[in-house]
Amino acid sequence: MDFEKPVVELEIKLDELKKLPLAESPEITEEVRYLEEQINKLREKIYTNLSPWEKLQIARHPNRPRTLDYVGKICTDFTELHGDRLCGDDPSLVGGPAFLEGKRVMVLGHQKGKDTKENVARNFGMPHPEGYRKALRLMGLAEKFKLPLVCFIDTPGAYPGIEAEERGQAGAIAENLVKMSILPVPVIVVNIGEGGSGGALALGVGDRVFMLENAYYSVITPEGCASILWHDETRASEAAKALKLTANDLLKHNIIDGIIDEPLGGAHRGFELTANVLKKILMDNLIELKKVPVQKLLNIRYERLRKIGAYKES
């Protein structure tokens, strides 16, 4: 990532120093200590002042932990279930039952790949309608067996393709929005990376919605926005700023309930830590939500959505 370049340059220098034959000498040890200090200072300076566009680079980082990384770390016995029973199985959206600290849950999430090959197989985390319809089916199981639902959001958007349209992408998303708004079990949503438009929201209606510190959530990608506004995708960083898509922006506008801190530099620089914090937040909120009677839970969920909107009444 561009903004990390100064740090990377120092890190290379440091590595070279450490490899020198006289690495044990007092002068070099002193130099190493000095460089390490500089690197830490620089990191702190860079990562605590990230622009929306820079945060978005972290959200899209190839090493960023994915849904299945978190599920593997914080859940046990996750059993992935497949297929929408209509058309196919969509590997860009995964789901199934699991235990979270011994408690039964249903997990759903967008799934991106770790490398190009896996990303092609996972369609870069961009679901077709069959992905959303699989999710709908698993929400039905959550309802039937009274499993709280935990959703991980991480998609650039629903896939824009011919077959996706032929099979009713829009309708598939809409049906999920309907279902989630009245699903009679607690629903917790965590945006772990990319919250790209309606394709993200289709897993996003819940009683609690959290975002990782560097995740973004937006009505349109900054590239798409820039291309509409200025017919110029290279101005995406300006669009990212205008769209107010960071976790801080969403918290400020009362769209989300909280921000989950990431280690300096992003979740991929401290996966264990991030996963542990995430797990604690899930547990705490599940315990709270389980105490609420179902009808009350649904009323509160409705009211939560009902009040979202910025308008004037003359």
Add this chain to the structure above:
Amino acid sequence: MPISEWFHKKEKYTQITPAIEKRTIPDGVWSKCKKCGEIVYQKELVNNLEVCPKCDFHHELSAYGRLHLLLDDGKFKEFDKHLLPADPLKFTSEKTYLESLNQSQERTKLADAAVNAKGKLNNHPVMIVAMDFRFIGGSMGSVVGEKVTRAIERAITDKLPLIIVSSSGGARMQEGIFSLMQMAKTSAAMARFKETNLPYVSVLANPTMGGVMASFASLGDVVIAEPEALIGFAGPRVIEKTIRQKLPKDFQRAEFMLDYGQIDLVVHRRDLKETISKLLDFFVGETE
């Protein structure tokens, strides 16, 4: 309640005759058809419900024009007219969002891209929302989302069938996350509506795309589209860019979506009222 009883229920409506519908078009004003390129008298186009007399292409119909088309004697009671858009993100590009709003408001004489009303359609009392594409592409921001939600809630309370005529490019970019969340809000209201036995007829006018199609517009008990209306989630240009190939002819047009089972009917504008009326005859009233 038997259908006949609806006829006896006397409801009083204030007739609003919006100036925009009574606009006098001077003779000799021409307009060029967006599809066939033929030159048509503006007056002829208006008299023909904005449908091209040469090629039958359905041009955009204003929100009030739509209410006049569908409601008996053009009479209706408008609701929620006092809702005005705000600029929660202080969105700035070359032109600020507030400037865009002002321009659209001046041009259309509307506060935003949707009008809520109650009226009668062949004597069926109905709650209706008409969207207006001329207002920032009919995009859904907070006002449109709130109006649609209120219309749904009012239909539930007043036990009225619901008709929403959509015409929209999708969610309104300039309100960012607030626009996106209107999809969830309207769909949640629709979930409650679906727990009643009241019908919802969704009408898709050209175009109905993105966040509007991916929420209330696709959730009708019956979904009707106007001929050749563009319908879908992703826009054709975005798809072409992603897949790097040419799209099939008529891709995402109403007739295409009918073939793929995504909508119920394609209906010409002149037959729209009668078609909805017949559906309401089937769906409203007691079962024998």
